[in-house]
Amino acid sequence: MRDHVPPSERPLLATHTTPSAQDRPSQAGAAAAMDLTEASAAGAAPGASDVDADLDVIIIGGGPAGSACALTLARQGRRVLVLEKAAFPRFHLGESLLPYGTTVLRRLGVLDAVAASDAVVKRGAEFCSTDPSHFRRVDFVSRDAERADYAFQVERAQFDALLLEQAARAGAQVIQQARVTDLILAADGRVRGVVYVAHADQAPQRVTARWIVDASGRAGVIAQRFQLRQANPRLRMVALFRHYTGCDERANPGVQGDIQVGYHADGWVWAIPIHETVLSVGVVTARDALPAQNPMTGADQVFAEHVGRIPRIAQRLPAAPPPPVRMETDFCYGCQQAWGPGFLLVGDAACFADPVFSAGVFLGLATGERAGQTIHDLLDDQEATASRSVARVQAQMEREAAALRAYDRFLKTGFDTYFRIIYGFYAAGCDFRQYLKWRLGRVADANYWITRTLAGDFWTAENPITTDLRSERAWDTLAPYDPLYGCPVYGDAPRSME
Numbered sequence: 102m103r104d105h106v107p108p109s110e111r112p113l114l115a116t117h118t119t120p121s122a123q124d125r126p127s128q129a130g131a132a133a134a135m136d137l138t139e140a141s142a143a144g145a146a147p148g149a150s151d152v153d154a155d156l157d158v159i160i161i162g163g164g165p166a167g168s169a170c171a172l173t174l175a176r177q178g179r180r181v182l183v184l185e186k187a188a189f190p191r192f193h194l195g196e197s198l199l200p201y202g203t204t205v206l207r208r209l210g211v212l213d214a215v216a217a218s219d220a221v222v223k224r225g226a227e228f229c230s231t232d233p234s235h236f237r238r239v240d241f242v243s244r245d246a247e248r249a250d251y252a253f254q255v256e257r258a259q260f261d262a263l264l265l266e267q268a269a270r271a272g273a274q275v276i277q278q279a280r281v282t283d284l285i286l287a288a289d290g291r292v293r294g295v296v297y298v299a300h301a302d303q304a305p306q307r308v309t310a311r312w313i314v315d316a317s318g319r320a321g322v323i324a325q326r327f328q329l330r331q332a333n334p335r336l337r338m339v340a341l342f343r344h345y346t347g348c349d350e351r352a353n354p355g356v357q358g359d360i361q362v363g364y365h366a367d368g369w370v371w372a373i374p375i376h377e378t379v380l381s382v383g384v385v386t387a388r389d390a391l392p393a394q395n396p397m398t399g400a401d402q403v404f405a406e407h408v409g410r411i412p413r414i415a416q417r418l419p420a421a422p423p424p425p426v427r428m429e430t431d432f433c434y435g436c437q438q439a440w441g442p443g444f445l446l447v448g449d450a451a452c453f454a455d456p457v458f459s460a461g462v463f464l465g466l467a468t469g470e471r472a473g474q475t476i477h478d479l480l481d482d483q484e485a486t487a488s489r490s491v492a493r494v495q496a497q498m499e500r501e502a503a504a505l506r507a508y509d510r511f512l513k514t515g516f517d518t519y520f521r522i523i524y525g526f527y528a529a530g531c532d533f534r535q536y537l538k539w540r541l542g543r544v545a546d547a548n549y550w551i552t553r554t555l556a557g558d559f560w561t562a563e564n565p566i567t568t569d570l571r572s573e574r575a576w577d578t579l580a581p582y583d584p585l586y587g588c589p590v591y592g593d594a595p596r597s598m599e
């Protein structure tokens with residue numbers, strides 16, 4: 102495998118420090134929050150001296166979505182503070198990335214660092230079944246210059262730490278072990294800041310900024326506070342998983358580095374090589390496959406039984422006793438709205454779907470980047486408008502509302518398309534070729550479109566598969582919304598499909 106990234110010249114702040122942005126010039130103008138009456142949403146009243154009015158953006162959470170947002174903003178000179186509850190590196194699920202995410206990583210300026218880490222190169226996905234002779238591979242081969250033909254399998258603890266470190270190197274202030282506990286609202290209801298508790302001292306700190314981004318993943322600090330989420334009743338799933346060590350990726354019965362996704366009547370099983378010798382294996386099934394009370398009591402048995410159904414995965418497991426099974430449950434939800442006054446939601450903080458096509462990190466990166474760019478542009482606009490006439494300020498506020506609605510449409514287009522790919526795939530018996538026959542008849546260039554769909558093609562109007570999926574009213578999840586494309590890889594330019 103590859104060399105590790107050289108140690109950072111400027112290590113992440115591993116423990117709490119009160120943020121200080123004095124050493125970087127702000128691009129923000131005078132439109133700061135200080136003229137607003139600040140009120141803590143849940144009545145916490147830490148000292149006003151903790152308030153830092155110089156920040157442009159506070160990002161709650163330092164996962165991939167938060168880091169992508171921080172990188173986008175910090176690289177353009179914005180003053181960004183990332184508050185991360187955990188001490189990195191910390192365990193996280195979500196180890197298989199998509200080729201469209203490779204392009205976003207490149208644009209964020211971190212692709213070389215990821216490639217130089219222990220990440221395993223992923224060139225395709227194998228879809229296998231209970232019959233070892235029945236399997237298919239989707240090769241991410243690309244004939245387009247824009248699209249990478251590979252992605253990575255990563256140990257998330259390392260990957261997330263690397264992205265956060267890159268954000269800090271780009272100029273973002275990062276405070277780990279800093280848990281956001283509350284929001285600071287202005288008198289008009291706009292979210293102006295957060296209250297957080299740092300591991301080191303436990304005293305609540307207040308900090309304000311012009312924009313707040315909720316990148317707190319499933320915790321959904323702002324999303325939950327404003328009840329913006331709805332559970333997805335179609336996808337009530339549970340995942341059981343463990344990491345097997347002492348494996349040998351050269352014994353992969355398919356192509357080394359690929360993810361394997363094995364289907365059976367009651368769900369599916371993943372096998373993801375996150376290092377040459379470490380295999381992440383997980384079982385996803387209906388939540389009610391486990392006892393309602395104390396679900397862990399049935400976990401070992403269900404895990405072993407489901408993995409045993411997929412011979413091409415079961416044959417890879419080492420004989421040594423495995424580590425304990427772990428569980429994640431009830432992880433599928435959508436959001437009504439991905440913004441509100443003073444804030445945006447990104448990544449899992451907004452929505453999450455069944456991880457069968459490994460899109461979570463890509464969706465987090467793409468929405469994090471887009472949210473960062475939206476906020477940067479809005480700050481530019483605010484600064485250009487500051488101290489001008491009331492009419493101009495009014496017009497700027499209207500542009501702001503339009504930009505936030507556009508971001509909302511972009512986020513929903515990505516997540517909704519992903520939800521629909523999952524529904525369509527299950528409805529077609531887990532076979533995209535069947536889906537095409539059933540829904541569309543003969544599709545010119547079917548392999549090309551299937552590959553693009555599985556590589557992350559969620560933001561285009563030109564893909565016949567996703568266009569058809571979006572037309573199926575029975576699969577409405579986040580609707581009604583008006584799709585907004587702006588593909589993170591191909592952009593919006595119409596392409597000739599020779």
Ligand SMILES: Cc1cc2nc3c(=O)[nH]c(=O)nc-3n(C[C@H](O)[C@H](O)[C@H](O)COP(=O)(O)OP(=O)(O)OC[C@H]3O[C@@H](n4cnc5c(N)ncnc54)[C@H](O)[C@@H]3O)c2cc1C
Nearest residue numbers: 162164165166186195197281317318340448449456461462
């Ligand atoms: C079973 C399963 C399998 C999956 N497999 C894949 C896969 O193969 N590929 C893939 O791409 N995705 C997969 N995912 C999805 C993936 O894990 C997520 O989509 C991805 O991590 C989203 O990134 P994020 O940055 O939005 O959130 P996260 O990565 O969850 O980051 C959120 C961060 O916010 C921090 N935080 C939370 N609350 C607070 C607070 N109050 N204050 C401060 N910080 C806070 C957390 O500590 C965390 O670091 C899977 C998910 C599940 C459940």
